[in-house]
Amino acid sequence: MSEDELLLEQLFDEEKFTDKQKKIIVAAIESFSEKGYAATSTNEIAKKAGVAEGTIFRHYKTKKELLVSIIAPLMTKLIGPVIVNDFHKVLDHPYENAEDFLRATIENRRVLIKKLLPVIKIMIQEIPFQPELKQQFLDQIAKKVFDRILIVIKGFQDKGQLIEMPPASMARLAVTSIFGYLFSRYIFFPESEWDDELETERTIQFILHGIAK
Amino acid sequence: MSEDELLLEQLFDEEKFTDKQKKIIVAAIESFSEKGYAATSTNEIAKKAGVAEGTIFRHYKTKKELLVSIIAPLMTKLIGPVIVNDFHKVLDHPYENAEDFLRATIENRRVLIKKLLPVIKIMIQEIPFQPELKQQFLDQIAKKVFDRILIVIKGFQDKGQLIEMPPASMARLAVTSIFGYLFSRYIFFPESEWDDELETERTIQFILHGIAK
Amino acid sequence: MSEDELLLEQLFDEEKFTDKQKKIIVAAIESFSEKGYAATSTNEIAKKAGVAEGTIFRHYKTKKELLVSIIAPLMTKLIGPVIVNDFHKVLDHPYENAEDFLRATIENRRVLIKKLLPVIKIMIQEIPFQPELKQQFLDQIAKKVFDRILIVIKGFQDKGQLIEMPPASMARLAVTSIFGYLFSRYIFFPESEWDDELETERTIQFILHGIAK
């Protein structure tokens, strides 16, 4: 529970929730991420949360609203680091090189993904089926984040650190490599032994220099 | 319908299906990939297929069996190219270089993914929740394919074409780059304009040489 | 049950219903008329009909559709006699006097109301709350019937049998007297002893001559 509480704090710092509401959210996250949204019954969530089924519907008008109000704040949480930190880093330290930037970015994301794992699983599963979430995702995450990344890439290209290539293509290549690593690490094979520092380093070197000798 | 028929032929060449059964499969694939397995009702599939609901259960004991018998053959289909073609290519033409191999691999996969798109979507969505599929996937795809890839990588490393790195790590980096491209192309942003040849080339160069100048 | 069957035949001559569907209709009419639509649960109807709750929803998409498909055909049934019979009577037998016309009309209605009593109760209760029914009632019954009545009244006025008074007002007075009688007889005080022939006669004389000496 203490771990869940941490997750909650991470997700909802400022907002005030009643005790029961917190339990509902924790239970919903657990069930949704284990069985999927559609396959989870509100009755099941209620039991796991130790509340009456009606209580869920006092706080969330529908089951879908419960889902959305779990996922939506996550969107904001996930862009935060990109927009605020990274952007400034690059502008404030013009001497900084692409390698350090990548390292910071991956680590940043790694910690976040690790903490928000179950919620991210839900997000991945449900965004394709929930137009509301999809729209939010495209507007808030995809677009905003992508725009920042393009700026950063152009910055490093201008400094001569990166090769010439349309920034959009480069962004795709770098981003999928990073998320390829993070998803392999935390979602596909979380039970394997991982030397995070080493794999992070390999991923960075791969992004920068590829695998050819 | 001709496109669906092609998909079916692709998926189930040898097997003999009644006309109704084919319609059921096509309808199920469409619904499952659009709304998800759990959110699709058998009644809906029956209507879309133009058969009675009972007919579905004459061919498949349960709804889950319908899902599995759609996804399972896909597994075999997807490894085929890796195991049969690629493996032989490398062994038969020892002079071939890694770049050509990558190019063939990506193209191979690209055509397949394009054709099997809806089924692949279902696979991605449902494998996490269906232990039966998960096991099949791990045993048939992940393991077998990974083993082959490791061999191929070692082969190129031995030929001095690739840098020294644990083949497993290298496999992860290359594979996620390839699938990062293919998923971006066909699943995340299928509606964007894509110059496939160019992006394939960029992906290959990225895997080989990275983005650093 | 035989009485219910008669009611059903009366209500739905030509249409074909399955056995279970008939039972559902009979049970619904009984419950709706006894406790009101909103206070009747589908579970209760199912039990009374001896079918599974799901069976109700196989035949009627919603509870409201069940209500409407019970009440709607009644509307047609109730106007039939007015439009077809009465209208022709007056036109075909120009010598006929208002008294005989009234007698036939009341008797006609009396037999119908007696037979359709429970359904009429439902109609009275639910029309105010179901816009769909209300509209149908206004369009089909109220307007059509009223138009015919006006014609009949004008006919008798022209023949000098009725006093001068706006036909609409006269229609209201006559109609409410007739329904006042029928409702007193069958809805408000059905358990009292009624000498129907005598009371019909009194009602007719009242409509024609009032109560003043």
Place this chain on the structure above:
Amino acid sequence: MSEDELLLEQLFDEEKFTDKQKKIIVAAIESFSEKGYAATSTNEIAKKAGVAEGTIFRHYKTKKELLVSIIAPLMTKLIGPVIVNDFHKVLDHPYENAEDFLRATIENRRVLIKKLLPVIKIMIQEIPFQPELKQQFLDQIAKKVFDRILIVIKGFQDKGQLIEMPPASMARLAVTSIFGYLFSRYIFFPESEWDDELETERTIQFILHGIAK
């Protein structure tokens, strides 16, 4: 609100209610008469009244008690005029004729019905389903009022103003004519244009002399 307040004053002169309680009653009357008792939720009433749901149950043990305590006093209000005024009128002014009596009675009722319209609607809807209300209605209104009416009718018959007819039948005919008018006027077609004085007069003449020439 001033109109509602008037209604309240009309309904509950002497009793003392808290401000919130008045709001609850007003809200309940509005909702009950618009959607019916069974289809109105206490939550809805609470919102409309601007009070907490619990507050309703502080004043009324159950939802049904709320209904009854709205309808019950109405019963007394509605008989009042009959028993007190009319009765005395006839006894005190033996020379008065039936026509004037009818006129006074209708007008009396007309004003009352107009003011109490929403509550009367509720009464009509719910009496058939609430045995408690039904009993009260039969004992207090139907019986008492009917007894008075019989006396009045006999009085006028003795004075030779009315024809010979069992007073009960005559009561039914006159009463349904009056209420037929009032209900047409205020409940069935309130939105039509009505010349009240004229229609009242027509109704009186109809009751006295009928429609025959």
Place this chain on the structure above:
DNA sequence: CATGAATGAGGATTCATTCAT
């Protein structure tokens, strides 16, 4: 007095599955 969160029984409706035809 008043609140409103909490309850859990009960509501309408959906669903996968069965089975007589």
Place this chain on the structure above:
DNA sequence: AATGAATGAATCCTCATTCAT
């Protein structure tokens, strides 16, 4: 083999009512 009516458990959700604050 195919049907589609029938099932009843399960689903999401609503509601009157309670009770700690």
